[in-house]
Amino acid sequence: MRFVVYGAGAIGGTIGAQLFRQGHDVTLIARGAHYEAIRDNGLRLDTPDESVTLEIPVASRPADVKLAPGDVVLLAMKTQDTLPALAELYAAAPPEIVVACAQNGVENERLALRLFPDVYGMCVVLPAAFLEPGVIEAYMAPVSGALDVGRYPRGDDETARSLAEAFAGATFESRARPDIMGYKYGKLLNNLGNAVEALLGPGDQGKEIVRRAREEGAACLRAAGVEPPDVQPLISQSRPVRGRRRSGGSTYQSLQRGTGTIEVDYLNGEIVLLGREHGIPTPVNELLRRLANRSAREGHGPGELTAEEFWTALEGTGR
Structure with missing residues (x-):
């Protein structure tokens, strides 16, 4: 072939x-x-x-x-x-x-x-x-x-x-x-942290935001009757290339390269869509989607938001 x-x-x-x-x-x-x-x-x-x-x-x-x-x-x-x-x-x-x-x-x-x-x-x-x-x-x-x-x-x-x-x-x-799509839904749950990494940068500062985003995601998948297997990431096995470690995932790289667009509408936005279809609140994923899209549209680089700024913005949504 x-x-x-x-x-x-x-x-x-x-x-x-x-x-x-x-x-x-x-x-x-x-x-x-x-x-x-x-x-x-x-x-x-x-x-x-x-x-x-x-x-x-x-x-x-x-x-x-x-x-x-x-x-x-x-x-x-x-x-x-x-x-x-x-x-x-x-x-x-x-x-x-x-x-x-x-x-x-x-x-x-x-x-x-x-x-x-x-x-x-x-x-x-x-x-x-x-x-x-x-x-x-x-x-x-x-x-x-x-x-x-x-x-x-x-x-x-x-x-x-x-x-x-x-x-x-x-x-x-x-x-x-x-059952490949079950695995892809499992990978989707992992990818809900991509926007956090892009907005806040790598590290543990966004750990609680990621946990909340995945918690919303899991609730939406359950409501939709989707039970994905656990997809264990291999990223921890990565090694430096030419002395340089991987700076961030694909969403991070989109902001880093200044492409003007970002994939979050089909990652966090997928959870938002399922939440709207099944009556599950998804405020964390919705805010991540909006903030990441705005960063891409306005040409911001990765890591320009703090966790405190995110939680303050979330409180401002009233959710």
Whole structure:
């Protein structure tokens, strides 16, 4: 099978690079300066153990890839970018492709299934960073992370097993799971702390805020009849790359890079949505969503809020 990695940032770049190193047919889709850097100089993958530059084929849009039936397209952009990305993919691809969502949150698979019949969810635990065009930093080695996969909305099949086998042979822990969305809901609960890390910076100063956000999240999932398994994070196993430790997760990196957008509407915002549907109050997640969106929109960097300022703002909401 050929892998087309649509969104070659931290997650997509690491997955594409490791698959390519194991001899898989891989094409990356990247944008702007990142596309130009990979096209002209290759993709550099820095890990705790080594730095390699790989001449991976790259395109700037799906129309330039010549997609064929049986190709596996790994979506790896942030969820707020998924709809326009899928529109481009739909215009350029035959319906017989496989779409696998290597993304946080639980909305991407549903969006993809509107357009393509063969959709797979991936529960991704992969500490990596993309802060410079053409360069990806992956902070675990020799195992790069975990990529469990399963058919959406549920089920196990040969494609899921083949994907898991390919990932497992390319430095990832990977299992085919028929209940993959349960695992993605479990990962969603972990990701509710992303906004806290982005707003307050790494450390324990936001520990109680994270606890409250996850408590709200768990209550909403119970009300929705979702009982996710515990997804143990691997982030604690990360190691420095070129003497530098991972500064923060994907939401933190969005503020750090000044992208102007952030993924919280599909992380904390997913809990807010479930709370509204099931009558569960979610004031902590709602405030995190609003503050993180404002920080991205106004160009603030990570770590510019204090815990005291957050609690004061929460009291001001009257909740």
